[in-house]
Amino acid sequence: xxxxxxxxxxxxKLKGGVRGKYAKRFAERQGMKILMCNVCWMKRYAGVSKDxxxxxxxxxxxxxxxxxxxxxxRPHGRFLYGFVQLRTGTININRIDPNAGxxxxxxxxxxxxxxxxxxxxxxxxKHAAVYRKLQEPxxxxxxxxxxxxxxxxxxxRAKASDGFLVPTHQRFFxxxxxxKGFGSQAFVSFLEADTxxxxxxxxxxxxxxxxxxxxxxxxxxxxxxQPVDQVLKAKIEKxxxxxxxxxxxxxxxDVESVERENRGYDLIASTRNRRxxxxxxxxxxxxxxRVTVNLSPNEYCKIKYQKNQYRICxxxxxxxxxxxxxxxxxxxxx
Numbered sequence: 001x002x003x004x005x006x007x008x009x010x011x012x013k014l015k016g017g018v019r020g021k022y023a024k025r026f027a028e029r030q031g032m033k034i035l036m037c038n039v040c041w042m043k044r045y046a047g048v049s050k051d052x053x054x055x056x057x058x059x060x061x062x063x064x065x066x067x068x069x070x071x072x073x074r075p076h077g078r079f080l081y082g083f084v085q086l087r088t089g090t091i092n093i094n095r096i097d098p099n100a101g102x103x104x105x106x107x108x109x110x111x112x113x114x115x116x117x118x119x120x121x122x123x124x125x126k127h128a129a130v131y132r133k134l135q136e137p138x139x140x141x142x143x144x145x146x147x148x149x150x151x152x153x154x155x156x157r158a159k160a161s162d163g164f165l166v167p168t169h170q171r172f173f174x175x176x177x178x179x180k181g182f183g184s185q186a187f188v189s190f191l192e193a194d195t196x197x198x199x200x201x202x203x204x205x206x207x208x209x210x211x212x213x214x215x216x217x218x219x220x221x222x223x224x225x226q227p228v229d230q231v232l233k234a235k236i237e238k239x240x241x242x243x244x245x246x247x248x249x250x251x252x253x254d255v256e257s258v259e260r261e262n263r264g265y266d267l268i269a270s271t272r273n274r275r276x277x278x279x280x281x282x283x284x285x286x287x288x289x290r291v292t293v294n295l296s297p298n299e300y301c302k303i304k305y306q307k308n309q310y311r312i313c314x315x316x317x318x319x320x321x322x323x324x325x326x327x328x329x330x331x332x333x334x
Contacts, residue, residue: 033096034108034202035130036175036182036189037084037156041113041122043168045073047143056114060085066145068152072111073123075160076141080125082109082156085187089134091155095190096130103131109156110205112175119175123165124209125158161320166212167229173208176201213284213319240282240315241266243322247313248278264302265310277302278311284319303329 039045040057048054048066061067068083093100096107109125137151144150166173176182181198183189191198215232244267245255253269253276267278279302281293293314295303303310307329314325 032108032206033104033106034110034191034205035091035096035156036110036112036191037082038119038183038187038189039069039072039084039111039113039122040067041115042070045069045071045123045165047071047074048145058085064145066143066150068150068154069111070145070150071141071143071152073163073165074143075163076138078160080158080160080163081138081141081152081154082111082125082128082158083134083152083154084156086134086155087187090132091130091188093130093132095192100132102133103129105129107156108209109158112177115171117172117174119177120171121166121173121175121205121208122171123163125156126162126164128156128158128162131155131157161317164209164213170212170229173205210285215284236282236284236318239318239322240280240313243282243315243318243324244278244280244313247324247326248276262298264296264298269311275309276311277306277309278313279303280313280315282315282318282322284317286317286320286323 040054040061042054043052046052048070054061054065054067054070057067067085069085072082073080093104097104105127107128107130109128109130110121111123111125112119113122114120134153134155137153142149142151176197177189179197181189181191181193181195182201191202215229215236241257241259245257248255248267248269253271253274256268256270257266258268259266263277264279265277266280267276269276269278279295279299283293293312303312310329312327314327316323316325
């Protein structure tokens with residue numbers, strides 16, 4: 001389920017593909033709006049418990065034993081509500097958008113926390129709304145601490161499907177908070193400094209986010225590849241296969257899975273007069289993001305010699321709302 005397309009595989013031969021589309025989107029991402037917020041360290045951010053006690057949270061956490069960010073990653077209805085400690089209770093969102101009103105939309109909010117090995121990224125909200133002022137607690141959203149009910153304020157909101165919490169054992173992407181442009185003395189950082197270090201950090205950060213959402217964990221140092229999260233990978237693969245089978249079944253095909261037979265495709269879809277060989281590729285990314293796929297030598301060989309029957313189904317949003325895109329060989333080109 002690696003996400004790199006073989007160079008010899010020509011997308012111009014496929015209907016529905018647009019050359020350079022995702023490369024362009026990746027370039028556009030470099031100018032995306034990012035806000036980095038500092039929170040205490042927790043395993044799950046789903047409430048305070050004996051095995052998930054907030055750490056490294058500053059004076060407030062030391063005094064009270066909890067922080068209002070304790071449920072930043074516990075969905076409430078369809079949304080996540082994020083809290084970050086602020087000296088004035090406000091975020092100067094005009095630094096994100098000079099024309100901002102009460103809030104700004106479509107922001108990548110990255111949550112960082114201090115681990116025993118320094119500040120690291122612990123998760124993110126994509127397409128988030130960031131408010132200027134702290135918002136009143138949401139009805140019914142609370143957690144318990146020492147028999148006391150805590151109803152947290154919040155200042156960031158995103159769809160639950162747009163949030164990602166990095167597993168604790170994979171939180172190694174360091175944030176150089178002591179360096180210029182990274183907000184060493186602030187609870188929030190806008191990553192707006194036009195320096196080489198900040199630009200390179202943003203590029204590495206966006207790649208790190210993409211890799212995590214595919215279940216691949218890549219070390220920030222020298223690109224060293226860490227073991228793939230097999231549980232997450234299996235969930236993505238199953239979701240992709242299920243979505244592809246439903247896609248063809250809804251089009252009156254009889255669908256058979258041959259995933260385990262190493263044929264160079266995953267499914268056979270048949271009608272009385274037609275037989276399709278379908279390779280399924282899945283990712284947790286959405287079509288709004290950079291999506292590429294890898295073809296193994298066996299798969300490439302099959303499409304080369306059975307191109308009229310072969311289909312590539314790329315299923316995006318496998319961990320949220322799967323969407324099937326079918327790619328077909330363009331017969332008009334040799």
